[in-house]
Amino acid sequence: MVGSERALRVGFIGAGEQGRANLIPALLQVDSVEIVAVCDRERQRAASLGSLARGAEIFSSPEAMVAASALDAVVMACPPQAHLEVARHVIPKGIHVFVEKPPCVTTSELKSLISLAKEHEVVTGVGVNFRFATPVRRLREVVENELFGQLVHLQIQHPANKPKSPMWESDSTIRSFLLAQAIHAIDLAISFGGELSLATSRHQHADGSVLIHLNLEFTNGLSATLLTGNMFPSFAFEMRAIGSRSNVATLDNLWNLTVIDSGKQGRFSGDGKRWREVWQPSPLDSGYARSGYVGELQAFAQAIRAGTRFEADFEALLPTYHAIDVASESTLEETKRSVANE
Numbered sequence: 132m133v134g135s136e137r138a139l140r141v142g143f144i145g146a147g148e149q150g151r152a153n154l155i156p157a158l159l160q161v162d163s164v165e166i167v168a169v170c171d172r173e174r175q176r177a178a179s180l181g182s183l184a185r186g187a188e189i190f191s192s193p194e195a196m197v198a199a200s201a202l203d204a205v206v207m208a209c210p211p212q213a214h215l216e217v218a219r220h221v222i223p224k225g226i227h228v229f230v231e232k233p234p235c236v237t238t239s240e241l242k243s244l245i246s247l248a249k250e251h252e253v254v255t256g257v258g259v260n261f262r263f264a265t266p267v268r269r270l271r272e273v274v275e276n277e278l279f280g281q282l283v284h285l286q287i288q289h290p291a292n293k294p295k296s297p298m299w300e301s302d303s304t305i306r307s308f309l310l311a312q313a314i315h316a317i318d319l320a321i322s323f324g325g326e327l328s329l330a331t332s333r334h335q336h337a338d339g340s341v342l343i344h345l346n347l348e349f350t351n352g353l354s355a356t357l358l359t360g361n362m363f364p365s366f367a368f369e370m371r372a373i374g375s376r377s378n379v380a381t382l383d384n385l386w387n388l389t390v391i392d393s394g395k396q397g398r399f400s401g402d403g404k405r406w407r408e409v410w411q412p413s414p415l416d417s418g419y420a421r422s423g424y425v426g427e428l429q430a431f432a433q434a435i436r437a438g439t440r441f442e443a444d445f446e447a448l449l450p451t452y453h454a455i456d457v458a459s460e461s462t463l464e465e466t467k468r469s470v471a472n473e
């Protein structure tokens with residue numbers, strides 16, 4: 132455990148688009164964290180982040196960075212093959228590790244990382260920032276309020292337009308899509324639903340694109356449906372939560388939260404019913420906080436200090452990988468079995 136008397140020494144790996152645009156700026160907003168080293172196998176990229184992470188030493192090899200820097204934690208935004216390889220290198224050294232989604236390509240790789248992290252008692256984390264986005268936190272407060280009733284169903288639409296070919300040495304475009312995009316929606320559904328009991332899926336193919344229908348069922352009776360795929364014109368994200376007391380909450384593009392309450396009266400006209408409440412983030416809410424990047428890294432750092440699990444650690448992502456396995460398969464019977472047998 133690292134006490135609160137000093138800053139956590141973090142080494143950052145992967146100075147590409149996501150590192151530069153989101154993760155490094157967010158990390159700079161986390162209390163008591165110092166970025167002491169930045170690494171990219173393309174050294175120039177790492178060096179160009181020097182103006183953001185002032186004073187950080189620059190490396191082109193993760194192994195050299197780890198050997199030289201007395202790190203408490205590594206934060207990565209690389210392809211999953213690099214997440215896997217570096218996590219296998221640093222975990223046995225007792226270094227905590229946070230990787231952007233996806234942590235790896237296959238479920239067996241994820242299981243091996245979970246065992247390694249348990250053996251060496253390190254805190255792990257996956258960048259599923261939707262969980263930590265301010266409007267999602269608000270939605271969670273709404274559905275957990277007893278006035279909402281029991282959360283019965285979640286409907287998620289996650290349209291996207293890429294990838295349309297395999298990535299990350301996978302031979303499947305569908306699996307690449309699920310790992311690159313739908314992982315957010317699946318993880319979010321599971322974070323609301325709890326223990327997953329069954330996943331079923333079917334695909335529709337046309338003109339080289341795919342629509343993926345995924346149904347999830349949870350041991351507490353909650354169900355979720357997810358419509359996603361690369362057949363859409365652009366990325367969007369919509370979520371609808373249905374409560375047992377005839378209340379519905381919708382979240383539109385991680386921005387507008389609307390609660391339709393069966394009993395709500397208008398404050399001004401007073402003529403009863405069909406009113407709704409709308410919440411939006413403040414325009415002054417920093418993008419990195421609103422989109423969840425600061426929150427996830429702050430919670431990861433707190434877990435290291437407290438010696439506790441981080442809520443989106445490697446183990447927490449395992450049911451998401453089971454659902455991805457199901458959604459990657461093509462026949463319903465096979466997919467039903469693969470979750471039922473876990």
Ligand SMILES: NC(=O)c1ccc[n+]([C@@H]2O[C@H](COP(=O)([O-])OP(=O)(O)OC[C@H]3O[C@@H](n4cnc5c(N)ncnc54)[C@H](O)[C@@H]3O)[C@@H](O)[C@H]2O)c1
Pocket residue numbers: 144145146147148149150170171172173176191192193208209210211213231232233258259260311
């Ligand atoms: N949370 C989100 O919404 C979100 C959004 C975009 C990307 N991402 C994730 O972030 C990760 C990076 O995506 P990107 O778009 O920035 O990719 P990118 O290709 O722009 O950047 C990856 C960087 O990692 C470096 N790299 C690769 N292997 C390395 C190794 N072994 N050692 C050191 N450096 C290495 C590359 O040189 C490159 O600079 C991916 O896993 C992606 O899924 C997450």
